[in-house]
Amino acid sequence: MISVRKTALAAATALSTLTLALSAQAQETIKVGILHSLSGTMAISETTLKDVMLMLIEEQNKKGGLLGKQLEAVVVDPASDWPLFAEKARELISGNGVDVVFGCWTSVSRKSVLPVFEELNSILFYPVQYEGEESQRNVFYTGAAPNQQAIPAVDYLMNEEGVERWVLAGTDYVYPRTTNKILEAYLQAKGVAPEDIMINYTPFGHADWQTIVSDIKAFGSAGKKTAVVSTINGDANVPFYKELGNQGVAATDIPVVAFSVGEEELAGLDTAPLEGHLAAWNYFQSVEADVNAEFIEAWKTFAGAERVTNDPMEAHYIGFNMWLKAVEAAGTTDADAVIDSLIGVTVPNLSGGYSAMMPNHHITKPVLIGEIMDDGQFSIVYETPGLVPGDAWSDFLPDSKDLISDWRKPMECGNFNVATGKCGGKGS
Amino acid sequence: MPLLRILALAVTLALGALAAERASADEAQVSAAIQKFATADGFSGVEATIQELGAIGDPLAVRALRALGENELKVTPDGAVVIEGADALLDPVTGETVAEKGPRLERIRIKNSIRSMIDETISALTLRAADPVVRMSAADTIFAAADPEQLEPVQAALAAEQDPDVRRRLEQAVAAIQLASSDDPEIIRASIEVISQRGDQAALGVLLGYRNQATGEMADAADEGIEAIETRLAMWQAGQNIWYGISLGSVLFLAAIGLAITFGVMGVINMAHGEMVMLGAYTTFVVQETIRNSFPWLFDWSLLIALPLAFLVAGFVGLIMERGIIRHLYGRPLETLLATWGVSLILQQAVRTIFGPNNREVGNPSWMSGAFELGEMSITWSRLWIVCFALFVFVALLFAINRSSLGLQMRAVTQNRRMASAMGIRTPWVDALTFALGSGIAGIAGVALSQIDNVSPNLGRGYIIDSFMVVVFGGVGNLWGTLVGGLTLGVANKFLEPYAGAVLGKILILVFIILFIQRRPRGLFALKGRAVE
Structure with missing residues (x-):
């Protein structure tokens, strides 16, 4: 009886010590918020980003954490519901007290959280290629701006494949519409006649592509080399490519260059009929670099052997390392200090070079063009000679060509109009 | 005489040896x-x-x-x-x-x-190949490329060609090259003639390409050729639209036919209908995965194996749903709607947890891949089989409802539940089986849809609204209504799409249905009699 009581007492003591230790440790962690949809339509893309963040945080903790403290991931699920992103962001910052948030995929979800980050003065890293036309003090854009993806891709097709006629096909929302507006202005500036540009929008999740593919075929048989620039998003890509393959539109006849199709999206597809169609990104899994091989291996051990890596994952890799470096430099996780010290931080990217955070809160990246191969990976056929700095405000749109962004002191302005010399233009 | 013969033999032998040597020299080179x-x-x-x-x-x-x-x-x-x-x-x-x-x-x-360079080089090398099909495709590649350097080899091949079909293709290739390189108005006029007789989209492409740089009389001649081809293509275009409409219609019909039973016949607003379709698609995925890993030679049969399994899986889930939830909610449409909506979310998240959020690859068996040309229309095999499959499902279902004893009981219960019950029919079981049948049919629709759409947890979402639209438009409680409704909406959509665009087209269809329902609240084929109340 006594021995039982003793054991119970010992157990209780042990338990309470453990709890104390745990709570002591909990006080000393730095919290990192992860704001990616784990359910709903965007779960397909965003779940992977949540996983990669967990992996990066785990690795950093093995290396000893940050500022002598362990990092702690706080994961919430905004469920592909745009207003819910704002609520969850508020919950992360005020409720859980996170020091930085990595999250969002669609532009509308980013727009929905912007006021929250501004009001509570926190930091958001946004990892996805987007339409530009924005620069916000609390947001760091590690994905590509249009000049880091769309424009080099069009240049490649024009110069290397001699394309003269263009189909701009996209899903009907803000990213394709803005990108296509920029591309249309760019192509016309390059001397492409308006009748050689066809613009087509489809609803989200469009599944019946028969008419559009046959329209593209007809548009492409006008005696000029034709290409499709696709900003078709998410799930609609699979039936689109299936229809292309079935109707026999080969990449040698009409190449399709996509800005939203990566390794992850190709995973649900038989890629043999798509060989030679293109994608433009700043990173491909097939990039030959030691740092990339290490990253892929770590990822496969963490998430499973059949998993692939993609461009937004690299963006989080870069963003996370930039944040670590900036916090170390500032010696604190205080938002104002970190925001100031982030500018100019340079970290290795996965294609073997270095990416730097610029004063406009965008980063420098190489631009790669890849052709789809039969194994669902990309064969890199072109790489820009140097790094391309992200341009927040497009030079090809009339109402943004005079705007620049510089968050360094003394300017500290996201939309400075060089024509009028005043801060505040579009987007203010 | 013998001397001459010997000489001839010697010459032949020498020539032969020379040829053999040349061949091996070429091979080495x-x-x-x-x-x-x-x-x-x-x-x-x-x-x-x-x-x-x-x-x-x-x-x-x-x-x-x-x-x-x-x-x-x-x-x-x-x-x-x-x-x-x-x-x-x-x-x-x-x-x-x-x-x-x-x-x-x-x-x-x-x-x-x-890749283009390889194609063109192969064509140049296979102009004299033994197989006429190879020669024909070589001629077609040269036609599209219209490289002036190929003119002489093509003309030489044309002179030696016997097969009339290949001859015509070669003549067209010569015409395309001459159109691109010659200055002689007579030759150009003749070339335009030859090309416009070809009359397909490739020919139109060549002529339009020439028209861009032509002037004066030659431009007029090209315009004539272009017009002739365009008139011909416009007819095919209409045919193509009808075909696309039928194929979209049959997809809509397949997605909706299960709902026509659960919603149409039983009056249950089943928001989880799309998820039954999704379960069918995932069953196909699992079947294909098993076949890939263990019995690769069975791959072409995978869809036929998946059909009964998908029917059973979705039907079983439907049965559980009816017994567990829906039967407690008969006569309370709002609660049914909310409860089935909840079930749909549960099913989606369950699939997402088990199979992951990513798209799953469901392959096309060889008999469902690619397309064939019918005149200027290209018809993809997968779409053609889906149309056939939709018709088959329709006939089978019509038979089951009109001829089988379950069908008889089903109709009896729908028309007058109390009387049917008084006649000794176990109405609760008929309800359960009817709901399972509707769900099972949705499951086999999923097998077909897995061939043309994403297999992802969101698959069902995309079809639920369309399905309700078809059922409401066609007339609640009538299979014929669903068939006609699906096909009408499909064809109307495809005729609107080229003019209005996909987004506006869809909106116009919705507006049309709203107006139609205003005038005929019961849909195209309205049930008459007491049953409706």
């Missing part, structure tokens, strides 16, 4: 050129080697070029160029086995412009 792929420096090196093979002009190079285009030309670790066959390494010239399949083969990288 081709072989040496192919070997250069191993050391080719980047894309430009590969291009130069292809050009060299084209310049040698020996059809022996075709095997290696084909392999290069199909990514099967590889470099072994010791620097030899080989073709990677199914289970051995083959010589790139003779196609004989040279070695066992080893690891670490390096692929020779190509890109689109090189």
Whole structure:
């Protein structure tokens, strides 16, 4: 009886010590918020980003954490519901007290959280290629701006494949519409006649592509080399490519260059009929670099052997390392200090070079063009000679060509109009 | 005389030996050129080697070029160029086995412009191939490329050609080249004539290309040719729209037919209907995965195996749903709607947890891949089979409802539940089985849809609204209504799409249905009598 009581007492003591230790440790962690949809339509893309963040945080903790403290991931699920992103962001910052948030995929979800980050003065890293036309003090854009993806891709097709006629096909929302507006202005500036540009929008999740593919075929048989620039998003890509393959539109006849199709999206597809169609990104899994091989291996051990890596994952890799470096430099996780010290931080990217955070809160990246191969990976056929700095405000749109962004002191302005010399233009 | 004969024999022999020697010399030359792929420096090196093979002009190079285009030309670790066959390494010239399949083969990288170059080089080399189909495709590639350097070889091939079909293609290829390179108005006029008689989209492309740089009389001649082709194509275009409409309609019909039973016949607003379709699609995925891993030779049968399984899986889930939830909610449509909406979310998240959020690859069996040409229409096999399948499902269902005893009981219960019950029919079980039947049908629709759409947890979401639209439009409680409704909406959508665009087209259809329902609240085929109340 006594021995039982003793054991119970010992157990209780042990338990309470453990709890104390745990709570002591909990006080000393730095919290990192992860704001990616784990359910709903965007779960397909965003779940992977949540996983990669967990992996990066785990690795950093093995290396000893940050500022002598362990990092702690706080994961919430905004469920592909745009207003819910704002609520969850508020919950992360005020409720859980996170020091930085990595999250969002669609532009509308980013727009929905912007006021929250501004009001509570926190930091958001946004990892996805987007339409530009924005620069916000609390947001760091590690994905590509249009000049880091769309424009080099069009240049490649024009110069290397001699394309003269263009189909701009996209899903009907803000990213394709803005990108296509920029591309249309760019192509016309390059001397492409308006009748050689066809613009087509489809609803989200469009599944019946028969008419559009046959329209593209007809548009492409006008005696000029034709290409499709696709900003078709998410799930609609699979039936689109299936229809292309079935109707026999080969990449040698009409190449399709996509800005939203990566390794992850190709995973649900038989890629043999798509060989030679293109994608433009700043990173491909097939990039030959030691740092990339290490990253892929770590990822496969963490998430499973059949998993692939993609461009937004690299963006989080870069963003996370930039944040670590900036916090170390500032010696604190205080938002104002970190925001100031982030500018100019340079970290290795996965294609073997270095990416730097610029004063406009965008980063420098190489631009790669890849052709789809039969194994669902990309064969890199072109790489820009140097790094391309992200341009927040497009030079090809009339109402943004005079705007620049510089968050360094003394300017500290996201939309400075060089024509009028005043801060505040579009987007203010 | 004998002397002469001996002389003749000697000459023949000498000539023969000479020819043999030349052949082997060519073979050595081709072989040496192919070997250069191993050391080719980047894309430009590969291009130069292809050009060299084209310049040698020996059809022996075709095997290696084909392999290069199909990514099967590889470099072994010791620097030899080989073709990677199914289970051995083959010589790139003779196609004989040279070695066992080893690891670490390096692929020779190509890109689109090189692929086109390969196609054109192969065409030039196969103009005299034995198989008329190969010659014809060679002529067509040259027609599209219209490279002036090919004029002489094509004309030579034309002079030697016997097959009338291939002759016509070669004549068209000559015309396309001459149109691109000649200045003689007579030749150009004749070329335009030949090309416009061809009358397809490729011909239109060539003429439009010429029209862009033509002036004066020649431009008029080209315009005439273009107009002739366009008139002809416009007719086919209409035919194509009807076909696309029918195929979209049959997809809508398949998605909606299960709902026509659960909603139409039983009056249950089942928001989880789309998820039954999704379960069917995932069943197909699981079946295909099992076949891929264990019985690869069965792959072409995978869909036929998946059909009954999908019916059972979705039907079983439907049965559980009816017994567990819906039967407690009969006569309370709002609660049913909310409860089934909840079930749909649960099913989606369950699938997401089990299979992951990513799309799953469901392959097309060989008999469902590709397309065939009917005049100027290209009809894809997958769509054609889906149309046939939809009709089959319709007939089978019609038969089941009108002729089977379950069908009889189902109709009896729908028309007058109390009377049916008084006649000894166990109405609760009939309800359960009817709901299971509707769900099962949705499951087999999922098998068909897995061929043309994403297999992802969101698959069902995309179809639920369309399905309700079809059922409401066609008339609640009537299978014929669903068929006609689905096809009408499909065809109308496809005729609107080219003019209004996909987004506006969909909106217009919705507006049309709203107006239609205003005038005929019961849909196209309204049930009459007491049952409706």
